[in-house]
Ligand SMILES: NC(=O)C1=CN([C@@H]2O[C@H](COP(=O)(O)OP(=O)(O)OC[C@H]3O[C@@H](n4cnc5c(N)ncnc54)[C@H](OP(=O)(O)O)[C@@H]3O)[C@@H](O)[C@H]2O)[C@@H](O)CC1
């Protein structure tokens with residue numbers, strides 16, 4: 110079974126786990142569709158505000174005062190409902206508004222009018238120990254940087270260390286991209302509605318949300334599911350069914366062959382990490398393909414992993430004559446950019462599958478078209494695993510589009526290249542040319558250690574070699590990589606990470 114989720118939807122005690130991620134625009138469309146279907150918009154706001162009040166009482170029972178900060182839109186509307194509910198429960202609730210009250214309209218105005226609590230301008234708020242801030246200033250409608258005086262106020266509250274419960278999103282965090290717009294609250298807890306937004310999962314947004322609670326406010330779940338589009342939170346439910354199952358009729362070649370290219374004589378460690386990771390991920394045979402000058406360095410370090418001498422393009426052509434050699438890793442520690450390019454292109458033209466990492470990515474700086482043409486196919490045969498620096502190097506125009514977040518950038522790169530792109534980091538995004546995308550959030554900080562990227566490239570190849578489709582293989586490998594790091598614990602070396610792959614796989618596979 111999939112592992113338990115950190116995110117839960119609560120409906121009258123019922124707990125619903127969901128991987129749905131909706132950008133604010135998609136959420137607004139769902140909202141509008143629900144209202145068009147006959148559900149009054151104000152009812153949604155009532156349930157949202159009541160859920161916030163319930164969470165405030167449950168999570169911060171020790172509060173002296175609940176300080177509800179309300180913005181000019183529907184996020185503020187949720188705040189007025191929450192304040193009313195808290196006061197009705199006998200709690201001390203005080204209201205502060207950030208804009209002129211005459212700007213309120215629609216459901217937010219109704220919520221304000223039904224609240225019957227005095228509302229004061231935000232600058233009159235005097236912080237006191239024991240205050241709990243309910244942040245209902247901006248949510249999905251944040252459209253620009255915060256005004257400087259509001260940013261200052263938020264920073265002062267943060268500096269005072271008062272606990273913050275955010276409504277939908279911490280104000281200042283862009284729900285679509287996770288970017289901070291001038292300043293942002295750092296919440297202990299965030300209550301959101303129906304589905305996660307990219308800003309809850311992408312950095313820095315994720316670090317500002319605290320724990321995220323997803324509340325069902327009565328929009329039919331089928332509407333949420335129908336709108337989910339192609340963006341998901343990465344978790345085993347997405348790819349578990351694609352993972353290979355042990356089959357008594359298998360032989361080692363049927364369980365997949367992975368070839369990893371080595372670097373030069375003094376740079377063979379990276380390829381050995383990739384090769385070992387491919388083997389640990391279940392590939393039946395793994396081979397290192399090395400330039401002649403590196404063979405002597407590799408011989409003492411390889412046992413179950415085979416070694417082939419592939420010195421030049423002619424050797425590679427012979428190697429590709431063997432139809433069992435289907436899946437390749439090129440880049441970790443490779444060095445020679447010209448040869449990296451010619452090898453990668455030859456693999457592409459030979460209709461094979463390639464995981465291109467590290468130096469293999471950098472080698473195609475300014476030459477993305479050649480790579481795309483060599484791997485052009487109906488289904489992607491190329492997986493690219495750039496970290497931020499490599500992504501900027503290969504896709505400078507996409508990287509410079511400041512209005513776009515990591516999901517859009519990864520999708521654009523995948524579309525441009527016709528490849529699966531795994532844009533690494535603490536919030537790795539995996540995207541396919543058809544727009545499918547997943548955000549990963551299980552990687553512990555200690556995964557950022559030398560060689561862990563080499564391990565990931567090998568894991569992806571190891572799964573692809575076992576016929577897991579490349580997008581599913583990439584999502585699975587990224588998730589298992591994070592799980593393995595958690596099992597290995599901190600501090601961790603890339604070798605420790607390798608050791609933990611088996612247990613990580615066992616923890617999510619059924620057999
Ligand atoms: N989805 C659901 O199911 C439900 C969602 N609900 C709730 O609705 C929320 C979304 O409401 P929303 O669309 O009214 O947007 P919201 O975040 O209140 O902000 C818009 C206001 O802020 C202003 N503004 C923006 N940026 C600004 C800036 N930097 N500096 C200054 N002003 C700025 C903007 O002004 P404008 O850009 O128009 O000038 C406008 O006045 C959502 O987060 C959730 O809490 C529930 O009630 C019901 C069910």
Ligand SMILES: Nc1ncnc2c1ncn2[C@@H]1O[C@H](COP(=O)(O)OP(=O)(O)O)[C@@H](O)[C@H]1O
Pocket residue numbers: 467496533534535537552553554555556557558559560561562563564565590
């Ligand atoms: N702060 C972080 N928290 C969690 N995981 C991280 C963090 N930074 C990087 N990672 C992950 O660690 C791995 C590092 O890969 P890479 O940068 O290629 O390192 P190397 O080249 O040393 O192998 C990637 O899988 C990346 O997603």
Ligand SMILES: [K+]
Pocket residue numbers: 184244245246247248275276277278279280
């Ligand atoms: K908010």
